[in-house]
Amino acid sequence: MENGTDLVFSRKFWTLANSFGINTNLLETNLINLGVVLSLLVYFGKGVLSNLLKNRRLTILNTIRDADERYKEATDKLKQAIIRLQQAKIKADDIRINGLSQMxxxxxxxxxxxxxxxxxxxxxxxxTIRFEKQRAIEQVRQQVSCLALERALETLKNRLNSELHLRMIDHNIGLLKAMESTVE
Incomplete structure (x- = not known):
């Protein structure tokens, strides 16, 4: 039994093969071989396949957890952004109201x-009106006084004769003497 062909043609092999039976139909033989190979793959590859599936499952679960955490973080950030937006709106309203009240x-x-x-x-x-009124009144007074004085002088000139003139002089001299005596 030096090579594989001697094994096929040996007598022991044919007796062993007869117990199993040899199928000469190539199509059926390929299906059987395929089934045997798949069975061997399932039996020996089951551990590898299950490890691969476990790893894949863990990867998917981790990805889902990460996505869930990112979703929660995004939701929290959104809530914080909404709160900041509301605070900004309130502050903007305050500024507007303060601006209006300041205005x-x-x-x-x-x-x-x-x-x-x-x-x-x-x-x-x-x-100014009072001042101008008083000035006008003062001017009118001065004019009236001047006119009254002019009339009085004219009246005195017309009525004044030498006798009235002497009596006035005597009267004024008497007043001056009386003042002198009260002073001494």
Whole structure:
């Protein structure tokens, strides 16, 4: 039995083969061989295949866990972003309200300042009017006084004669003497 052909043609092999039976149909023989090979693969490869499937299963589970963790992180970040957005909206509303109230205060301040300026101008106008009125009254008084004095002088000139003139001089001299005696 030096090579494989001697084994096939030996008598022991044929008796062994007869117990199994030899199938000369090539199509059926290939199916049987395929079944035997698959059976051997399943028997011997079952451990390898199951390890591969376990590893694949663990990889899928880890991927699912990672995806779930990333989903939770993304959800948390989304919630935080929503909270920050709401806070930003509130702050924007506060800024807008503060801006509007500041604008109203400044508007009221401008109105008050304009009212104050208007009152000061009115007071200044009234003071100027009073001053001009008093000046006009004073001018009228001076003119009236001048006219009254002119009339009085004219009346005195017309009525004043030498006798009235002497009596006035004597009267004024008497007043001066009386003043002198009270002073001494």
């Amino acid at each position: 109203e205060r400044e508007k009221q301040d401008l109105i008050d300042a304009a009212d104050g300026d208007s009152k000061r101008l009115e007071d200044s106008k009234n003071a």
